[in-house]
Amino acid sequence: xxxxxxxxxxxxxxxxxxxxxxxxxxxxxxxxxxxxxxxxxxxxxxxxxxxxxxxxxxxxxxxxxxxxxxxxxxxxxxxxxxxxxxxxxxxxxxxxxxxxxxxxxxxxxxxxxxxxxxxxxxxxxxxxxxxxxxxxxxxxxxxxxxxxxxxxxxxxxxxxxxxxxxxxxxxxxxxxxxxxxxxxxxxxxxxxxxxxxxxxxxxxxxxxxxxxxxxxxxxxxxxxxxxxxxxxxxxxxxxxxxxxxxxxxxxxxxxxxxxxxxxxxxxxxxxxxxxxxxxxxxxxxxxxxxxxxxxxxxxxxxxxxxxxxxxxxxxxxxxxxxxxxxxxxxxxxxxxxxxxxxxxxxxxxxxxxxxxxxxxxxxxx
Amino acid sequence: xxxxxxxxxxxxxxxxxxxxxxxxxxxxxxxxxxxxxxxxxxxxxxxxxxxxxxxxxxxxxxxxxxxxxxxxxxxxxxxxxxxxxxxxxxxxxxxxxxxxxxxxxxxxxxxxxxxxxxxxxxxxxxxxxxxxxxxxxxxxx
Numbered sequence: 001x002x003x004x005x006x007x008x009x010x011x012x013x014x015x016x017x018x019x020x021x022x023x024x025x026x027x028x029x030x031x032x033x034x035x036x037x038x039x040x041x042x043x044x045x046x047x048x049x050x051x052x053x054x055x056x057x058x059x060x061x062x063x064x065x066x067x068x069x070x071x072x073x074x075x076x077x078x079x080x081x082x083x084x085x086x087x088x089x090x091x092x093x094x095x096x097x098x099x100x101x102x103x104x105x106x107x108x109x110x111x112x113x114x115x116x117x118x119x120x121x122x123x124x125x126x127x128x129x130x131x132x133x134x135x136x137x138x139x140x141x142x143x144x145x146x147x148x149x150x151x152x153x154x155x156x157x158x159x160x161x162x163x164x165x166x167x168x169x170x171x172x173x174x175x176x177x178x179x180x181x182x183x184x185x186x187x188x189x190x191x192x193x194x195x196x197x198x199x200x201x202x203x204x205x206x207x208x209x210x211x212x213x214x215x216x217x218x219x220x221x222x223x224x225x226x227x228x229x230x231x232x233x234x235x236x237x238x239x240x241x242x243x244x245x246x247x248x249x250x251x252x253x254x255x256x257x258x259x260x261x262x263x264x265x266x267x268x269x270x271x272x273x274x275x276x277x278x279x280x281x282x283x284x285x286x287x288x289x290x291x292x293x294x295x296x297x298x299x300x301x302x303x304x305x306x307x308x309x310x311x312x313x314x315x316x317x318x319x320x321x322x323x324x325x326x327x328x329x330x331x332x333x334x335x336x337x338x339x340x341x342x343x344x345x346x347x348x349x350x351x352x353x354x355x356x357x358x359x360x361x362x363x364x365x
Numbered sequence: 366x367x368x369x370x371x372x373x374x375x376x377x378x379x380x381x382x383x384x385x386x387x388x389x390x391x392x393x394x395x396x397x398x399x400x401x402x403x404x405x406x407x408x409x410x411x412x413x414x415x416x417x418x419x420x421x422x423x424x425x426x427x428x429x430x431x432x433x434x435x436x437x438x439x440x441x442x443x444x445x446x447x448x449x450x451x452x453x454x455x456x457x458x459x460x461x462x463x464x465x466x467x468x469x470x471x472x473x474x475x476x477x478x479x480x481x482x483x484x485x486x487x488x489x490x491x492x493x494x495x496x497x498x499x500x501x502x503x504x505x506x
Contacts, residue, residue: 162472166472193470
């Protein structure tokens with residue numbers, strides 16, 4: 001094997017024999033190879049799948065390599081593309097580099113040279129991705145601090161509004177119109193208070209405090225936060241919470257974070273609608289609590305399954321996810337002495353695709 | 366004689382709310398100020414039985430006010446009102462010998478309950494002191 005996890009490569013060339021030979025030789029070295037014999041197929045494949053590196057022949061019929069490169073880069077600016085040129089025309093290679101190719105290689109292809117270039121390209125991509133994610137994480141962290149600060153500030157006027165409303169409600173006759181209006185002010189003030197509490201609850205998750213945790217209550221509090229997101233995404237919720245669930249010891253806020261991260265991913269996977277199933281029950285003769293969170297999304301692709309708990313691994317676009325959600329969840333569950341695992345089926349594997357996360361937490365007597 | 370409360374908050378509306386709650390729901394006398402330095406001066410003059418202060422104020426914050434008042438008055442119960450519902454803020458207040466702390470947004474019942482608790486505690490302290498003095502000796506503990 002060339003690396004810890006095999007690199008996914010897309011080879012694009014109109015010469016089928018060349019493509020087959022190169023594929024076989026690279027597969028023998030542990031690479032996972034997809035092929036395309038023309039620009040349009042290549043562009044479609046690159047849209048569909050996250051390749052680590054694309055090796056692209058520049059001279060092809062229909063749309064040529066440069067045009068293909070342009071379109072791939074337009075869809076995915078961070079894609080690493082190495083161009084191959086049959087005629088060793090420096091101009092074409094320079095053009096390709098200008099369009100964002102990471103490197104070029106002359107045909108006939110020297111395999112070890114190609115592999116070396118692919119590895120360098122992959123390393124550059126990884127480094128760039130980590131840098132981007134770090135910057136994003138830092139931005140998120142400061143956003144969290146900002147949100148917490150604002151939430152605190154809002155508490156002040158909210159206290160005054162709710163306080164005066166409370167006092168006035170005592171002075172106004174219950175059958176008057178003003179009483180109803182004041183009740184509306186109070187209700188909306190309470191709504192704002194709840195929003196602030198939720199915001200603070202999540203901004204505070206780093207503060208670890210062990211306490212008795214009612215898992216069902218915890219799950220419900222998370223669902224309350226994402227309720228509107230679920231509705232707008234046409235996701236229905238199937239709740240199956242055990243009525244006799246033992247209390248566990250842990251951090252309420254951190255466990256909220258775990259469920260939030262998993263549910264958030266589930267929502268992201270169910271673009272256009274679906275069903276979110278959340279179930280809890282006692283297992284192992286009441287010694288453990290098990291929580292299952294299942295979506296009806298497309299499932300996790302085979303090659304991504306080993307990486308999902310890795311920090312900074314994400315299938316979301318830059319800016320949409322930090323790649324930290326599941327790694328944070330893993331860390332928190334591990335700290336609580338629990339386990340986290342998943343079952344997943346893609347559309348190719350099942351008529352009912354989806355992903356189910358299974359968390360168990362110990363019940364401390 | 367009803368007990369005298371000194372309330373300090375930099376936000377006049379908050380002050381008005383607290384004053385209204387105390388005036389309408391208790392028999393205690395209330396003095397308010399939105400200037401923490403003025404509050405310090407008033408506390409120094411004496412005559413107050415309970416001090417209620419906001420935590421975050423410009424010039425002199427609640428913790429500093431608490432610390433300074435404690436230098437000349439070890440007994441007066443002090444309630445801190447804080448928007449920072451974190452354990453650190455609470456720890457800092459309790460460390461400096463605050464009687465209790467209340468987090469915003471609060472309900473008037475919470476304020477009233479905490480005030481009652483503080484006044485009861487104060488009365489017990491005073492009774493104990495009187496009893497001790499009448500016995501003419503310091504307690505063993």
